[in-house]
Amino acid sequence: MSETELPKFKMDDKSIRRSLEGSEIPSRLPETALGKAHLDVRDEFSPAAALDNGAEAPQAALALSSDLHESPLRDVFIGPTSIYPGTRWLIYLGISFAIFQVEGWMLFPLRSHVTDLWWRMIIEVGMMLAAIVPGFVMARIEHCRFEDFGLPARRAFGRNFWVGSLWGIASLTVLIVALRIAGAFEFGSLALHGARIWKFAAYYAVFFLITGLFEDFLMRGYSQWVLSQGMNFWPAAAVLSCVFGAIHGTNAGEAKTGLVAAGLIGFFLCLTLRRTGDLWWAIGFHMAWDWGESFLYSVPDSGTLLPGHLLNSNLHGPDWLTGGTVGPEGSYLVFAVIGGLWVLFDRAYPEIKNCTPLPPLPPVFR
Helix, strand or coil: CCCCCHHHHHHHHHHHHHHHHHCCCCCCCCCCHHHHHCCCHHHHCCHHHHHHCCCHHHHHHHHHHHHHCCCCCHHHHECCCCECHHHHHHHHHHHHHHHHHHHHHHHHHHHHHCCHHHHHHHHHHHHHHHHHHHHHHHHHHHCCCHHHHCCCHHHCCCHHHHHHHHHHHHHHHHHHHHHHHCCCEECCCECCCCHHHHHHHHHHHHHHHHHHHHHHHHHHCHHHHHHHHHHCHHHHHHHHHHHHHHHHHHCCCCCHHHHHHHHHHHHHHHHHHHHHCCCHHHHHHHHHHHHHHHHHCCCCECCECCCCCCECCEECCCHHHHCHHHCHHHCCHHHHHHHHHHHHHHHHCCCCCCCCCCCCCCHHHC
16 A cells, blocks of 8 residues: 555544444344344444454444334334234234224114114124235235135135034034933924025024134134244134133123133134144034024024024023023033044044144245
């Protein structure tokens, strides 16, 4: 280097030192994976070290300082590499709640113009849309397909759905027959006649199909998919099944036994998702079970006895046996049925088809 160039270099040296000493660089990074790797910013990016490392070190120090001035909420909701799964789940629930509120505002004027049965149907459709539509939004955000959340359109009402429906009505029938043998259930006489039988049968089939789509997608669709990325499949299934059971506590005739049974049935339906690869088996089971309780056997379903049921049936005996106001779902016998379902299904579907793998992080979350 020539003597004429030396003063210029020294001037740059002083300039760099002044710029670094004047910058505000925190002494420690937040307690994240990045923070553990660089425990002391001043040690690694001090002015002297910056000069020793060449011209690129000051730029790295300033860039890192810029990152550290982000909102402190980032550490709560955003991890070192992406938005936390729990945060994305809250985004989904927020969109769902907003849609349902808008639907209520738009549909409320219809209340006085329709019967109670059709109003129930309208509300159920609204809840289904409020659960499923945000799934399409999250699919765009997550850079994945909507069908990854358990509702592939190509399998709609396919074999899984109808096999699940058969299991649902068969398992409920086993429970009802057990109550009949125990002397706690009487079929009674027909409550409907003629065409009304088929009208109500069709109405409740559609109604509980919508219920299955709503509840199973809300609890075991996107929710299960995203939370599995943060806590793996079964812990997420356990959390969501507890939530599923607790939600039933809003029903007027529910009891603690019924809430536990609902949660365990939800947990069983998570097994069906994992072994079949989609929600259609669970939706078929859910629809058939509720249809069998509310219409076919005409007993309370999670504490609610709906109008338009087929029979004048009767439950009598102690609540631990009959389920009391809850219906058969509140009977202690239901736990034996759920246990039998788990064992039989585990043997009939031994292969895991839905491991909920961790997908690559989309750019929007990086």
